[in-house]
Amino acid sequence: MADKRFFVIDFDSTFTKVEALDILSDILYEGTDKKVEVGKKIKDLTDQAMAGELSFREALEQRLALLDATKKDVEQLSGELKLLVSESVKRNRSFFTNEKDNVLIVSSGFKDFITPVVKDFGIKEENIYANTFTYNDKDEVTGFDASNPLSEHKGKVKLMKELALEGEVLVIGDGYTDYEIREAGLAKTFFAFTENIKREKVLAKADVEANSFEEILHSIKHPMATSFPKSKIKVLLLENVHQDAKLKLEQEGYQVELLGGALDEDELCEKIKGVHILGIRSKTILTRKVVEAADRLMLVGAFCIGTNQIDLKACTDHGVSVFNAPFSNTRSVVEMAIGEIILLMRQIPKRMRQMDRKEWSKSANGSFEVRGKKLGIIGYGNIGSQLSVLAEMLGMDVYYYDVVEKLALGNATKLSSLDELLATCDVVSLHVDGRPSNKKFFTGEHINKMKKGAVLVNLARGPVVELDALQIALETGHLSGAAIDVFPVEPKNNNDTFDAPLSNIDNLILTPHIGGSTLEAQENIADFVPGKMIEYVNTGSSFNSVNFPNVQLPRLENGHRLLHIHRNKSGILAQMNNVFAKHGCNILGQYLKTNEEIGYVITDIDQSYQPELLEDMRAIEDTIKFRILY
Ligand SMILES: NC(=O)C1=CN([C@@H]2O[C@H](COP(=O)(O)OP(=O)(O)OC[C@H]3O[C@@H](n4cnc5c(N)ncnc54)[C@H](O)[C@@H]3O)[C@@H](O)[C@H]2O)C=CC1
Numbered sequence: 001m002a003d004k005r006f007f008v009i010d011f012d013s014t015f016t017k018v019e020a021l022d023i024l025s026d027i028l029y030e031g032t033d034k035k036v037e038v039g040k041k042i043k044d045l046t047d048q049a050m051a052g053e054l055s056f057r058e059a060l061e062q063r064l065a066l067l068d069a070t071k072k073d074v075e076q077l078s079g080e081l082k083l084l085v086s087e088s089v090k091r092n093r094s095f096f097t098n099e100k101d102n103v104l105i106v107s108s109g110f111k112d113f114i115t116p117v118v119k120d121f122g123i124k125e126e127n128i129y130a131n132t133f134t135y136n137d138k139d140e141v142t143g144f145d146a147s148n149p150l151s152e153h154k155g156k157v158k159l160m161k162e163l164a165l166e167g168e169v170l171v172i173g174d175g176y177t178d179y180e181i182r183e184a185g186l187a188k189t190f191f192a193f194t195e196n197i198k199r200e201k202v203l204a205k206a207d208v209e210a211n212s213f214e215e216i217l218h219s220i221k222h223p224m225a226t227s228f229p230k231s232k233i234k235v236l237l238l239e240n241v242h243q244d245a246k247l248k249l250e251q252e253g254y255q256v257e258l259l260g261g262a263l264d265e266d267e268l269c270e271k272i273k274g275v276h277i278l279g280i281r282s283k284t285i286l287t288r289k290v291v292e293a294a295d296r297l298m299l300v301g302a303f304c305i306g307t308n309q310i311d312l313k314a315c316t317d318h319g320v321s322v323f324n325a326p327f328s329n330t331r332s333v334v335e336m337a338i339g340e341i342i343l344l345m346r347q348i349p350k351r352m353r354q355m356d357r358k359e360w361s362k363s364a365n366g367s368f369e370v371r372g373k374k375l376g377i378i379g380y381g382n383i384g385s386q387l388s389v390l391a392e393m394l395g396m397d398v399y400y401y402d403v404v405e406k407l408a409l410g411n412a413t414k415l416s417s418l419d420e421l422l423a424t425c426d427v428v429s430l431h432v433d434g435r436p437s438n439k440k441f442f443t444g445e446h447i448n449k450m451k452k453g454a455v456l457v458n459l460a461r462g463p464v465v466e467l468d469a470l471q472i473a474l475e476t477g478h479l480s481g482a483a484i485d486v487f488p489v490e491p492k493n494n495n496d497t498f499d500a501p502l503s504n505i506d507n508l509i510l511t512p513h514i515g516g517s518t519l520e521a522q523e524n525i526a527d528f529v530p531g532k533m534i535e536y537v538n539t540g541s542s543f544n545s546v547n548f549p550n551v552q553l554p555r556l557e558n559g560h561r562l563l564h565i566h567r568n569k570s571g572i573l574a575q576m577n578n579v580f581a582k583h584g585c586n587i588l589g590q591y592l593k594t595n596e597e598i599g600y601v602i603t604d605i606d607q608s609y610q611p612e613l614l615e616d617m618r619a620i621e622d623t624i625k626f627r628i629l630y
Pocket residue numbers: 305306307326329330333378379380381382383384401402403404406431432433434438441459460461485486513514515516517
């Protein structure tokens with residue numbers, strides 16, 4: 001029995017985010033003048049008791065005297081508290097179920113509202129120690145059972161003495177009364193739980209500060225701990241990615257900082273220090289210098305499709321996995337392309353400018369329907385092919401050209417040469433990716449090969465099109481219009497000014513790289529990319545990674561997972577397996593994938609192994625990164 005371990009957990013501001021009596025006061029006085037006044041009094045009394053400045057019994061009596069509650073109010077309170085369970089407690093629900101024999105809720109709150117909340121987590125009713133209300137025959141709260149030790153000053157100490165638990169006792173709470181258990185020698189460790197509130201006086205007495213449940217599990221090397229406490233994982237999000245991303249990552253327990261714009265190389269070299277996860281959009285240029293300045297970076301999330309702004313090779317060399325959102329804004333780009341094609345064919349930008357100049361030009365000259373016109377799509381990937389489908393629905397004849405073999409959707413016609421497409425189509429829409437060889441891919445020569453009066457749309461990448469040549473083609477009337485959303489040089493953020501490289505053209509649409517800027521797209525991205533980040537951190541799964549060998553992994557159940565990233569040289573797997581053999585280690589599962597540059601080996605092993613095994617794994621030559629999940 002002596003090696004049994006008990007977790008003695010406080011309820012208010014620990015199991016839940018809040019003090020229950022504060023919420024009860026809100027329920028009782030919602031919409032009345034008393035709400036603020038009573039709320040403040042209750043809060044002050046709670047704080048004084050929690051900081052050890054007022055005897056607990058006195059604080060309890062005074063607080064209850066302020067609250068005219070009934071059984072129904074208490075039931076409503078339970079319901080609200082269920083929604084206010086601490087985030088890290090929610091994340092570790094399975095811990096409570098697995099440890100149900102060893103988890104005790106010891107609270108100076110009331111069983112009446114605590115039991116329904118904690119029972120949902122599998123905590124046994126007989127392990128819930130708290131006060132109980134007394135009621136009159138109208139179900140009104142009249143007070144509390146004064147014979148319960150928990151209603152007394154130093155009540156938790158008294159209760160713990162009575163329980164006389166045999167084994168190691170860990171106390172987890174935010175208040176001085178929790179510390180008192182440790183002070184009385186009835187617990188081995190007091191964890192000051194600071195996820196919801198930090199009380200300096202309590203913190204000063206703590207053996208360990210834990211601002212999440214994961215930190216506790218990690219610090220005691222609990223088998224259900226994640227290898228690195230999530231609350232220590234730092235995430236830096238740039239370029240105003242959608243708030244939902246921040247929330248999702250915070251709910252996972254990470255520390256998240258979100259900045260409005262992009263940072264330049266030097267700023268980023270500074271800011272990246274200590275960052276484990278970086279999130280960017282298209283404006284942040286992630287150079288090798290930045291990757292090398294990063295001392296903790298394990299993954300980068302591009303909250304967009306394009307990854308040309310990222311030095312993928314540098315990331316791979318340093319074992320940094322890169323994820324993007326390959327489909328989340330596809331539809332938004334396609335809708336914008338369709339809209340622009342129609343506007344250009346109808347000469348709407350020109351008419352709008354004329355109206356601005358107070359000119360009335362009611363004329364059909366140069367204005368066409370898109371129905372029956374030939375659309376040429378260059379780059380028939382996710383965007384190009386979806387544009388193909390929607391354009392056909394508008395009655396356009398679609399032609400496409402791609403450097404790789406692509407299935408024609410609907411009635412689209414694949415062309416085997418770019419020249420043929422340029423000579424055929426009334427509208428040319430560029431949807432190639434931003435690979436280096438696509439810089440200046442669409443030259444003046446290509447523009448000149450387009451049909452006279454055709455229009456050009458570029459929603460791909462700025463450097464793809466030679467803009468000087470486009471300016472001339474528009475000025476001379478060789479092209480009748482153009483829509484450009486992306487530019488060779490774009491401002492870092494919305495406060496910077498922008499000198500448009502094309503000017504004095506009437507039938508021209510210039511937009512500030514907003515092809516993917518719809519709320520739907522940004523919300524989709526803010527769900528998808530953080531999901532990938534969390535999966536990689538939790539399971540090691542690199543599925544959909546842009547630069548890592550793609551491995552899809554199950555969640556780890558009863559073992560430890562070793563993730564080994566190494567330069568792709570022969571014999572590494574053999575060396576790893578020699579290490580496992582040397583340490584007599586039982587392998588539960590092993591996954592290996594390589595690409596040209598790196599190998600990624602994931603090995604699940606039994607939980608019992610010698611710590612030297614980890615040293616030996618790290619010492620394998622050509623290891624880039626090694627981490628353990630448990
Ligand atoms: N304006 C905006 O806000 C947005 C712009 N984009 C840009 O659109 C690009 C395309 O996106 P997806 O369709 O999702 O990418 P994708 O990778 O699915 O498709 C790109 C296609 O272009 C083809 N390609 C590449 N170079 C080519 C060339 N020189 N000639 C012919 N075909 C070529 C590829 O083989 C591929 O099929 C992204 O890489 C990004 O740069 C994406 C989203 C939003």
